[in-house]
Amino acid sequence: MTGIYLDNNATTQVASEVLNAMLPYFTEQFGNPSSLHQFGNKVGFAIKTAREQVQSLLGAELDSEIIFTSCGTESDSTAILSALKAYPKRKEIITTTVEHPAILELCKSLEKDDYTVHYLKVDGKGRLNLDDYRKVLSPQVAIVSVMWANNETGTLFPVERMAEMAHEAGVLFHTDAVQAVGKVPIDLKASKIDMLSLSGHKLHAPKGIGVLYLKRGTRFRPLLRGGHQERGRRAGTENAAAIVGLGVACELAGRHLGYENSTVMRLRDRLQDGILAAVPNAFVTGDVLNRLPNTLNIAFEYIEGEAILMLLNKEGIAASSGSACTSGSLEPSHVMRAMNIPFTAAHGTVRFSLSRYNTPEEIERVIAAVPGIVAKLRKLSPYWGDNGPLENPEAMFAPAYA
Amino acid sequence: MWDYSETVKDHFYNPRNAGSVDAANATGDVGSISCGDALRLQLKVNPETEVIEDAGFQTFGCGSAIASSSALTEIIKGMTLDQALKVTNQDIADYLDGLPPEKMHCSVMGREALQAAVADYRGETWKDDHEEGQLICKCFAIDAVMIEDTIRANNLRTVEDVTNYTKAGGGCSSCHEGIEEILAKVLAEQGMEFDPEANSWPTPIPTETIPAPTAGKLTNLQRIKKIEDVIDQVRPALQADRGDIELIDVQGNQVLVHLVGACSGCQMAGMTLGGVQQQLMEALGEFIHVVPVQRKAVGG
Ligand SMILES: Cc1ncc(COP(=O)(O)O)c(C=O)c1O
Numbered sequence: 001m002t003g004i005y006l007d008n009n010a011t012t013q014v015a016s017e018v019l020n021a022m023l024p025y026f027t028e029q030f031g032n033p034s035s036l037h038q039f040g041n042k043v044g045f046a047i048k049t050a051r052e053q054v055q056s057l058l059g060a061e062l063d064s065e066i067i068f069t070s071c072g073t074e075s076d077s078t079a080i081l082s083a084l085k086a087y088p089k090r091k092e093i094i095t096t097t098v099e100h101p102a103i104l105e106l107c108k109s110l111e112k113d114d115y116t117v118h119y120l121k122v123d124g125k126g127r128l129n130l131d132d133y134r135k136v137l138s139p140q141v142a143i144v145s146v147m148w149a150n151n152e153t154g155t156l157f158p159v160e161r162m163a164e165m166a167h168e169a170g171v172l173f174h175t176d177a178v179q180a181v182g183k184v185p186i187d188l189k190a191s192k193i194d195m196l197s198l199s200g201h202k203l204h205a206p207k208g209i210g211v212l213y214l215k216r217g218t219r220f221r222p223l224l225r226g227g228h229q230e231r232g233r234r235a236g237t238e239n240a241a242a243i244v245g246l247g248v249a250c251e252l253a254g255r256h257l258g259y260e261n262s263t264v265m266r267l268r269d270r271l272q273d274g275i276l277a278a279v280p281n282a283f284v285t286g287d288v289l290n291r292l293p294n295t296l297n298i299a300f301e302y303i304e305g306e307a308i309l310m311l312l313n314k315e316g317i318a319a320s321s322g323s324a325c326t327s328g329s330l331e332p333s334h335v336m337r338a339m340n341i342p343f344t345a346a347h348g349t350v351r352f353s354l355s356r357y358n359t360p361e362e363i364e365r366v367i368a369a370v371p372g373i374v375a376k377l378r379k380l381s382p383y384w385g386d387n388g389p390l391e392n393p394e395a396m397f398a399p400a401y402a
Numbered sequence: 403m404w405d406y407s408e409t410v411k412d413h414f415y416n417p418r419n420a421g422s423v424d425a426a427n428a429t430g431d432v433g434s435i436s437c438g439d440a441l442r443l444q445l446k447v448n449p450e451t452e453v454i455e456d457a458g459f460q461t462f463g464c465g466s467a468i469a470s471s472s473a474l475t476e477i478i479k480g481m482t483l484d485q486a487l488k489v490t491n492q493d494i495a496d497y498l499d500g501l502p503p504e505k506m507h508c509s510v511m512g513r514e515a516l517q518a519a520v521a522d523y524r525g526e527t528w529k530d531d532h533e534e535g536q537l538i539c540k541c542f543a544i545d546a547v548m549i550e551d552t553i554r555a556n557n558l559r560t561v562e563d564v565t566n567y568t569k570a571g572g573g574c575s576s577c578h579e580g581i582e583e584i585l586a587k588v589l590a591e592q593g594m595e596f597d598p599e600a601n602s603w604p605t606p607i608p609t610e611t612i613p614a615p616t617a618g619k620l621t622n623l624q625r626i627k628k629i630e631d632v633i634d635q636v637r638p639a640l641q642a643d644r645g646d647i648e649l650i651d652v653q654g655n656q657v658l659v660h661l662v663g664a665c666s667g668c669q670m671a672g673m674t675l676g677g678v679q680q681q682l683m684e685a686l687g688e689f690i691h692v693v694p695v696q697r698k699a700v701g702g
Contacts (some may be wrong), residue, residue, distance in 0.1 A: 304438055306464035310414060323438055323464065332438060344462075347438035380420050380468060382431070382442040382460035399431040399440045400518060400528065 003316045004362045008202075009151050009179060009295060009353035010320055014245070015204040021248040022206070025241035033238055034229070043240045050247025054211055057250040058196065059187035067212045067230045068243050072178040072199030073102040075212040076145070078223040078234070079174040079195040080106060083143035084115070085221035087172075090142035094171075096120040096128060096157070097338040099147050103176055104334070120146075125287045126155040126339050133162060137169040144173045148180035148196075152322055152335040152351055153286025154295025156184065163192040172218065178202055182253030183260050183292050194218045200242065204355070205249035209242035256356050264354050265293035267363050271352060272296050274367030279374050281389060285341060285349060294354040297322075299336075299345040300374050302383040302393065308350055311373040317366055322349040344383065344393070406465060407499035413469035418476050423458040430518030430528070433511055437534070439463040441471050443515035445478075447523055452483045459515075466498075466505040473497045474512040483520050489513065503543035507534055538580045541573025546584060553588045559600050561585065562676050566691050572680070625686065626652055632681050633659070640674065647678070650695055657682060658695045 005013070025046070031039030033047055048063070055063045069075045080093065080103070093110065095103055097119045107117045118136040120128050128146075137144070144166045148159050159175045166173040174195040180186065182203040188196065195218065200209035214220055214233070226235030276282060281301040300308065305321030312319055322333030323346075336346035352366070378384040383393040390396040406414075426444035433440025440463065446456040457479050459471040473494050478486040491509035495501045501509060521528035535546030552558065552567050561581045565571040571581050586596035620628070633649050640646055646662040661674070679692040 302462065304463050304467070307414070307468060310411075310465045314415065343435045343438070347435075347462075380417065380460055381462050382440065383462060394435075397431060397440070397442060399433040399435070399442075400514075 003318060004358075004366060005318050006352040006354060006358065006362075006366065007318045007320050008355040009154075009351065011201045011207065012204045012355055013357065014206050015249060015252055017252060018205055018245045018248045022241040022245040025244055029240070033240060034227070043238075046244050046247075047238055047240060050243045050250075053247035053250045054198075057181065057186070057254045058198075058213055059189055060213055061189040062216055064231065065188075065214055065216055067214055067234050068238060068246075069210040069212050069234055070208055070236075070239070071210040072100075072176070072197050072202075073210075074223070075197035075199070075210045076100075076102040076174075076176055077106055078212050079197060080110075080143055080145055081223055082195075082219075082221045083172050083174070084110070086219040087142045090140055092116045092118065092136075092138070092141045094118045094120065094133070094136055094141055094144040094146075096122065096146055098122055098126060098150055098152075098155075098335045099145070100151055100176060100178070102178075103145055103147070116140075122338050124339050124341075126150060126153050126285070126335070127287055127290075128157055128162075130158070130162070130165070134165060137165060137171055139170060141169070141171045144171055146173075146175055148175045148177040149184065149292050149295075150286065150335060151179045152333060152349075153297045153339075154179070154292035154353075155286040156180070156290050156292065159193065160191045163194070167192040179292060179295075182250070182257070183294060185257060188213060188215070200246040200249060203249050203253045205246040206242050209239055209246050211246070259356055261293045264356055264358070267358055267360060268294055268296050268352075268354050270360070271354075271363050271366060272298070274363070275370050278367070278371040282374070283345075285336065285339065296352045296354075298350055298352070299341060300348040300350065301345045302381045302389055303348045303374065303377040305348050305350055307377050308348065308373060311376065312350075312369065315369045315373075317369060320351045320353075322351070323347045404466070404502050404505065406469075406502070409473075409497075409499040410466055410469045410501065413472040413498065414465040417459075417468055417472040419456075419458045419472065419479070420460070421458050422460065423456050426456075426458070428519040428523035430515040430520075430522055432514045432518050433462070435462070439467045439508060439511055441467065441511055441515045443471070443474070443512075443519045445519050445523065447483065454478050454481055454483065454486060463508065463511075464505075466501055467508040467511065469498055470494055470501070470508040470512045471515075474516065478516065483523065486516060487520060489516065503540050504537055506543050510534075538584070539568075539570035539573065539577045542569040544568050544570035546580075549581060549584050550588055553585060558585070559589070559597070565676075566679070569689075572683075620686070628685050629657055629682060632678065632685050636674075636678055636681070645674075647674070655689055655691055657690055657692050659692060660696070661694050 025043065029043055031043050033040050033044040051063045051066045054066045060066060069078065093107060093115055095107055095117060111117055120133055122128055146157050146159055146162055149156050163173040172194045173192065175193055176197045178197055178199045179202060181198040194215045196213040198211045201207040220233060222233050224235045229235055229238055272284060275298060282298055285297045285299050305323030309319060309321050322336050332343065332346040336349055382397040383390055423444040423446050426446050428445040428447055430443045442460045444458050445454050448455050457475040459475055461468050461471045477489055477493065477497055491513040494509040494512050495506060518528040537545050538549060549564055549568055549570055553564065556567055558564055558567060561571055561578050564581050571578050582596065582598065589596045629652060630649060633647060637647060648660040648662065650658040650660050675692045675694060679690055682690040
């Protein structure tokens with residue numbers, strides 16, 4: 001039995017076209033792009049092509065707005081730390097409670113350095129309130145950083161509108177678009193977004209390559225200083241092979257954008273309907289009508305996510321969970337908690353994230369497997385009786401030190 | 403994915419004694435829903451002999467929580483209540499051929515469910531005295547609550563102190579930032595400030611908190627010889643830096659040393675002692691606290 005990979009928000013397989021484009025840059029094209037001789041020269045041209053391919057997918061006005069970095073996390077850190085350095089008098093940051101740790105952990109550490117961070121809250125469906133946002137926008141704010149799409153639920157934030165609001169208030173706007181690039185149409189030249197992060201391994205390029213988009217004219221301070229690479233904005237010899245791969249991956253993503261939003265979306269919807277029809281006490285989390293086309297996050301009440309994943313894995317199905325146990329922390333996912341999902345459901349959330357490589361047969365096999373797995377675990381659950389959840393389950397089972 | 407043993411996987415995929423027990427006369431409900439682990443243990447106890455004739459569990463939790471519950475019921479079936487109460491969480495983990503450090507709390511939960519069920523049978527109320535915090539030190543599975551409590555109880559000041567008292571941070575040292583944050587928080591509560599450059603060893607370890615030596619195999623003489631060997635090995639390096647270290651005495655787990663010359667009083671002293679202490683622990687296989695002393699203070 002071959003495996004069924006439904007964990008594409010965690011990472012994706014490298015497309016074969018991408019791998020083939022990369023291989024020469026490990027062998028005959030090994031030169032340093034900064035070198036004048038024939039070994040380096042070609043590499044420089046290949047990087048230029050890749051930069052244009054990224055530019056095109058993002059709808060950026062200029063290819064010089066594309067800065068290659070080592071990952072999404074580096075792009076996020078560079079964006080925020082640059083704004084703080086460029087505007088030293090401004091001591092506030094606006095972000096949301098549901099960002100990726102690449103933003104949240106950085107913000108937590110900045111709080112220790114006496115920055116004030118405003119964390120915008122979300123409602124039960126994971127949506128922001130723009131009035132709350134307007135209230136905290138002020139000349140004290142150095143940067144707003146809001147993710148385009150949530151990695152756990154796929155919920156989309158209105159970042160284009162929020163960037164305009166930031167602009168009107170004279171504040172820089174950054175978006176972590178790591179999950180959005182390649183899945184939603186993006187046209188940065190028509191937007192007020194000043195900075196945007198993307199990561200190669202979420203769109204079938206390899207791990208360890210990212211991009212920071214920096215709108216021309218945005219005040220910027222590099223994170224890594226040194227050589228003149230990336231016009232001095234990100235020093236360090238270019239990861240040429242990965243950059244070439246990312247370029248090809250962006251071109252492929254652009255060509256498949258329609259496919260993602262039709263075929264992949266229909267597969268996702270079929271998976272959702274199939275599971276919900278067969279499994280009681282399960283619900284979709286996040287903003288169901290406004291989310292990434294490939295992402296489905298389901299909460300299975302009264303059972304725990306890691307146990308579900310282990311049984312899925314035994315059947316060759318790869319997914320992920322917001323349960324505390326998968327991360328080794330004691331709390332369920334901060335995204336589920338921010339949406340006020342009860343603990344008995346938050347621990348049982350499972351994220352299925354598809355890609356253009358999934359097939360209808362795979363989806364049917366998952367739909368066939370899930371009900372039995374959930375039933376097996378519910379039979380073990382102290383909240384579950386012979387015919388369904390206990391009446392008033394929280395009162396029937398109230399363990400010590402809950 | 404976690405690195406689960408085959409036994410853990412087996413007990414998860416094929417749990418033993420799952421479900422409630424007919425004619426159960428003891429129930430223990432423990433766990434924490436917010437943490438995502440909770441367990442109901444039911445026992446059928448023979449009132450004459452107090453032998454556990456049947457045991458069953460229902461668990462809300464991850465793979466290792468389910469496996470720990472399954473293992474627990476297998477271990478205690480056929481035991482008397484008194485025998486069962488002697489089962490430790492380590493016994494449960496051992497039965498499963500080990501658990502990852504992040505998952506040791508699953509075995510703790512099993513043991514607590516057992517205590518709660520026995521208390522229920524005997525008509526007592528069981529109170530949980532176990533509070534668990536975020537796992538800080540992954541090498542030795544030490545959580546934040548344990549570190550905080552130990553800092554408060556012993557007036558600890560430095561990361562090194564915390565390592566000496568709890569072992570946290572004594573492994574790969576990646577958690578030192580986390581330990582410093584806990585120190586800063588606890589010290590702030592007491593109106594003090596955490597000083598990353600402070601010398602440790604503010605107070606010698608009160609003897610009652612020193613765990614009893616476990617190195618039963620070594621005679622006293624062998625033990626002291628080993629300590630001397632370790633000290634002798636580090637001396638050339640110190641002497642090269644115009645310092646020296648001298649073994650003064652060994653009292654239980656405390657190894658008293660005298661630092662000489664360029665080593666004493668400087669910032670390097672703490673690092674030197676930490677390194678010596680680590681080497682001693684490795685050589686002896688037991689917990690050792692290296693305490694710096696002035697030579698004349700000893701023997702008086
Ligand atoms: C929303 C979001 N931001 C940032 C990252 C981090 O990207 P990278 O792994 O390239 O550092 C991820 C990846 O999980 C993500 O989903």
